[in-house]
Amino acid sequence: MRRVTGSLLAAAAVGAALTAAITMGSAHAGARSAKADKLVVWVGWSKRELSVFKSVVSEYDAKHPEVQIKVVGSINDTKITNAIRSGNAPDVVSSFTSANVGVYCGTGAWVDLSPYLKKDHVDLSQFPKTSLYYTQYKGKRCALPLLADSYGLYYNKALFRKAGITKPPKTFTELAADAKKLTQRAKSGKLKVMGFDPFWGFYSGNFADMTNYAPLFAATYLDGKGKAILASRFAWSKLLRWQKKLIDYYGYDKVVRFQAGLGDEFSPSNAFEVGKIAMLMDGEWRVAFIAAEHPKLSYGTAPMPVDDAHPNLYGAGSVNGTIIGIPKGGKHADEAWALVKYLTTNDHALAKFSNGIRNVPSTRTSAKSPELKPDPRFQTFIRIFNNPNSATAPITAAGNANLTLVGRFTVKWQAGKVKNLHDGLKKLDRQIDAQNAQASAGGGPP
Amino acid sequence: MSTASVPVGAAALVRRRPPPAVRRQRFLVAVANHSLLIAAAIMFLAPFAFIVLTALMTNDQALSSHLWPHPFRWRNFSDVFHQAPLLRWTLNTMIYSVVATIGVVVSSVPVAYALARLRWRGRNLAFMVVLIALMLPPQVTVVPLYVMWSKLHPFGFHFIGTLWPLIIPNWLGDAFSIFLLRQFFLTIPEEYLDAARVDGCGELRILTTVVLRMAKPAIAAVALFSFLYTFNDFFLPLLYVGENPSHWVLSIGLSEFRSLRQVQWNLTMAATLLVMAPAIVLFFLAQRAFIEGVTLTGVKG
Amino acid sequence: MLLLMSPWLAGFSIFFGYPLVMTGYLSFTHYDLLSPAKWIGWANYSYLLHGDPQVWPAVVNSLEWIGIVVPLQVLFAFGVALMLARARLGLGFFRTVFYLPALAPPVAATLGFVYLLNPATGPINTVLDHLGIQGPLWFQSPGWAKPSLALLSLWGVGNTMIIFLAAILDVPRHLYESAELDGAGPLRRLRWVTLPTVSPVVLFAAVFGVIQGLQYFTQAYVAANIAAGQASQAGDTINNLGYPQDATLFYPVLLYQHGFVNFNMGYASALAMLLLAVAFAVVLVILLNSRRWVHYAGAVR
Structure with a gap:
């Protein structure tokens, strides 16, 4: 016990010296000599x-x-x-x-x-x-x-060749079909290579965000008055149904397990860069990452596919x-x-x-x-950026908090926890409106 | 004090020789008990073992299903220091922990003494309030506190982004330490204090001589807990220094370690191990103080 | 007396009394720290009760934690302490082994567990794989995230365990012997001798487990961020709170999100008031029974 007390005293002396040190360190704000x-x-x-x-x-x-x-x-x-x-x-x-x-x-x-x-x-x-x-x-x-x-499609040319695919998909039906062809499984059913990973919350900053898909379906979050309209836009439910179907094809648990074994998005172990994912929706910066980390990777870029009902949208993307x-x-x-x-x-x-x-x-x-x-692979993204149908997330008083609510809903949906999609989206609309009202109450923005 | 020590051998004391059947039964029970203990011990140690093994792997291996490092990559431990300002974080943590701990001891001892040994009106009420402050979650007051610290800024005090909002409150009494010390002070026999009073000592004098000398184990325990608490603290540093990486403490740095520079798992585990090390080393240096201190918190003082 | 009490009086009023009052006031305002607070009446409370879809999951998570994991912790610590108390060989060794995890800083321990329990590459699932068992998704699945955190908290149960061990070893030897003479088997001795003697300590640990459960933050916050995985470019952690699917969104995490991510100080204060009401109820129950437990208080940390 005595030893502890003794060392405490020593510590006190050190502590006093350190206090002096931080006091001097924090003076930087004032010193402008x-x-x-x-x-x-x-x-x-x-x-x-x-x-x-x-x-x-x-x-x-x-x-x-x-x-x-x-x-x-x-x-x-x-x-x-x-x-x-x-x-x-x-x-x-x-x-x-x-x-x-x-x-x-x-x-x-x-x-x-x-x-x-x-x-x-x-x-x-x-x-x-x-x-x-x-x-x-x-x-x-x-x-x-x-x-x-701007966001577009990256595809692995070697894996495309192996699967006998000659050109990148242009519609979501083609995207799903190609994704299935490109997917490889182990004997146990475990996923080895995924054709395309549509999981909400996978990469792209890891946030369950549908925003990047919105321009591909001509879907919008808000109406002219700033009210949420996810339920009244058929486009959103179409996108969500498409996504869930592909997740179910892989198996939800299998996807989660597969993703847990992948490297970090912004590291040389990025799943697309190491060939574990054949097609990836990502921003233009990936071109530079690949050039720096895997210059030998054989890949191409293209606009993202679009909703089958809106072929004219092809070329647009999230911005x-x-x-x-x-x-x-x-x-x-x-x-x-x-x-x-x-x-x-x-x-x-x-x-x-x-x-x-x-x-x-x-x-x-x-x-x-x-x-x-x-x-040329980078040019794709400049063209997407300049496409008149490209769109960005709505700017609201609650900012990113809105998207948190949307994200909460979409991850429940993909896990199969939403029984009725339309009712769920209607509820989500009400929540977003309430949140915006709360965020702009009183002193905040009108 | 005597009640606080653990009578280690007591369980093994057997006075009379019981009949053989009972002895055999006891032997079997002891074997079963020890097997269970060994199994539990393995489970308790396994996480440490896996963390150590991963800390020695290459990153590709950490992402594979191999459990044994091949080859052993000792460089991870030095690489950690290149990836992140670990020394800076350690220094900040030490500043926070050491200065706060000294403050806790210095400010809590007199309060505890007044609550334990002096008679005055409102003493029970004050003690009650200490208990309440001790038990309410810190989240209850955290919003106005943050506002308060940030509003001092126009007067030229930049508190947010520094360690001061973490340290200063500790210099004005810490409810937990006051409580623990008070419980211990209650056990000091009145005769010692009376003897000192007869000698003409004032209360302050009694406190600094008689009481402090007798309360060493309790003070050591309080210092130890305070040190560990501040060393491990995450919530308050997150609020107050989260925005200012040059004042990050180890807990914040470690939690941001991966996202900060896309650091890989093998290095993350190496850093984790390095952060775990000080407390464990401290434990082996002062094992008795630890066990007695923890026991002190739980057994009537 | 006043001199001795003064640090605490100052500390208490500045860092506890004042903010407590301010929390109440702010909860009726809209305040973002940039423009002056604006009185909005009960609007925050009505959003809390009717508008905010995250409040209910957060309340349920916290209640589940307090109702299930806290009792589990107590039972587990008691079980381990019982085994330890009966150990004839290596008591010191086992005690150290079981205590060590309690020393691992929470952030470090959480990081370690998230890695160990990685569903694809973590050592635990790898070992299970070798045994022919498909391991669960652990921190990646809403169903298993809380059990994973529970495992983490059971691993770090050392402090409580040490307190229990001391209490059990403190049970007078002769009580066991007379019970044995009366023909009581080990189980009945546990029921009629050990339990009644140590029950105040156990009860106390449970109560303080509840108080800690109300503040449960660090592990949930870190686990969600790390498990959401895949470090993002700027380490943006905002949208990962509660990952996966709000499973780790405990009440203090929600409060943090509103107060210190969205800087909705008024609304966060309303959340704090609700927490205060619940915590105060718990504290009252404790204080009304304090005569029975007060000697055992202290395991708060």
């Missing part, structure tokens, strides 16, 4: 993509001695929201979750950019229409697009993008704006960044930049 203003930029990218972003920023940094930029990667929306609400915001923030822009603009967590845009005469028409939509909420523009994303803005409470708003403007409108910066991480350039001029390195 250095000549250059330190700009802190938060982004979601990590690893390889983060270093590309850093190299883009460092060009700006080198040309602007008045600022010194620090980039922090792997930031998610929870961290962003946390920091802004507690007054610890960085100077520039960006998010992958464009659906949250309603929250950011509506609550004023990200500052309104209109004064800056007006002052610098920035022409908004240089941005694509979809990108303009997901960077504002009810006319309040608190973000700009920083490269954009969204990284959004960037200035958080409330940042200390160097003007310098931050200069950087945001550069990153989102400078042709060279966008082209260099696009080449590095293979995201869609998000202004008209940068999309035609001679600097862009052509790659």
Whole structure:
């Protein structure tokens, strides 16, 4: 016992020293004696993509001695929201979750950019229409697009050859048929290769989200007044029925077991990259991941197949993008704006960044930049992005929380726990409306 | 104090020799009991064993159905340090745990003494309130607390994103420690205190001399629990430093370890093992203090 | 006296009394920390009771945990302690083995279990496979996620076990002997000698298991995030709370989601008030019977 007490005393001494250490460490917020203003930029990218972003920023940094930029990667929306609400915001923030822009603009967590845009005469028409939509909420523009994303179909050519398939599917009926042909099972019935995995919550950020399928069925979440209309759109139930049928073909348990054994989405063990999944719906960035991780993989890209009843939709896809803005409470708003403007409108910066991480350039001029390195597999995604029928998730006051409700429903559905699809969707509509009303009650957005 | 020690050999004491039939029966029961114990011990140790084995595998192997590492990849343990600022997290954790623990002891001892040995109006009520504070879930007050810390920010105090909101409350008394110490102080014979009072000592003096000396085991237990509690704490660090990776503690860092940099399972298990290690090492260094401390919480003091 | 009590008085009022009152106030407001709180009357409560589809699953999950897993923990700890108390060989060894998992930090232990119980590549299912058994989907299935968490909590039952062991070993030897002389077999000795003597300790452990059950968060949060698997690019954990299919959405997790992910502080406060009501009822029951248990309090952590 005496030994414990003794070491406690020693610990007390160490503790006192450490207290002094953190006090000094946390003084950084106040200390601004250095000549250059330190700009802190938060982004979601990590690893390889983060270093590309850093190299883009460092060009700006080198040309602007008045600022010194620090980039922090792997930031998610929870961290962003946390920091802004507690007054610890960085100077520039960006998010992958464009659906949250309603929250950011509506609550004023990200500052309104209109004064800056007006002052610098920035022409908004240089941005694509979809990108303009997901960077504002009810006319309040608190973000700009920083490269954009579109979703298409990746297919493994070697597995296609083996299964005797010559071209990628164009309708959902063909998709299901090809998926079955491509699927390989062990003797025990265990899945070895899946043709196509339609499981809600598999990859794509692991969130049970139907949004990426919506444009393929011309399905929409909300009507003109912002009321949820999942039940009254035949398209949603068609998509859900198609999905459930394919899941049941594989066997729900077998799919779950199979997925549990797969590598992480953003790692070299990605199931498509290692040939465990023959067709994958994914964003354009996968082109760059494959080039870096499995350059020998023989694959092709195409638009996603579409609903058999709407063949004219072929070529469209789900679209969204990284959004960037200035958080409330940042200390160097003007310098931050200069950087945001550069990153989102400078042709060279966008082209260099696009080449590095293979995201869609998000202004008209940068999309035609001679600097862009052509790659036919990447071109597919630019075409999807520019297709007039491509669409993005609705921007609402509750933001991503809406999609959480939808996700809760769809995972129950695929597990076979929803008896009556139509009634279930009607209930879901009511829940979404209630949630939006709750989120916009009182002080929040109208 | 004597009631707190575990009479290890007591169960084995047999005074009279029972008849052979009974002895045989007892022997069989003992064999059965030990077999069960061994089986249970294997089950308790298996998770540790599997974690160790996985921590030594290559990633491809960790994703396969092989149980034995082939080859052994000791590099995983050093790789962990390249993948994540493990040392930084450890340092933060130590700051939190050590500073908070000292605060708990320093601030809780006097309160416990006042509750246990001084007579004053409202003492029982105050003790009741301590009990309530001890038993209500922290989630009940967490929202306004967070608001409070964040609202100090316009005055130039940046608390959110630092360890201070975790540490400061511990310097103002911790209900659990107050309770435990009070229970122990109650057992100190009144004569010792009276003797000191006769010698003309004030209460503060009595506390710092007589009581502290006699309450060492209880104080050690309180310090130990407080250290482990803060070391393991996840909920509060998640709220207050979750947004600021440079102040992450081990529990937060480990939970984000995989998503942070798409780290593989073999490395994750290596990191898990490294995080488990300090508490286990501490246990083997101070095993007696541990067991007595835990026992102290459960047996009448 | 006042001097001795002052740290706690300050701490209590700032970190407990004030926030408790504020929780009540905030629950009637819409507050996002950015614009001033706005009074909205009972709207939060009516959304809680009628609008929010996640409240009911969360309440059911927490009640199931308290009703099933907490008693299981107590029974299991008691069983292990009984076996230990009868051990003639290696008591110290077995005690250490059974206690060790309790030292594993919750985040680390949870990470370990999610890996061990991976339905496809985890060692447990691999071993079951060799035995010709198709293992369950564990953390990946809504039916097995809570049992998986229960296994994790049984594994870490060491503290309770040590307390029970001490209590059992404290039972006066002569009681057993006179019972034996009266011809009582082992089972009847357990029923009529051991149980009555240790029952306050057991009861106490159960009660505090309930209190802990009300706060159950860390393991559920970590397990859901890790099992949802497949680390996402920016480690976005928002939509994984409760994975799979709300099976791990315990009440504190729901509160966290509304308060600290969606920053709906007013609504989170309303959720906290409901928790407060339930927890306070439990606390009252305890306090009204405190004379019987108060000596045994302390296993809170």
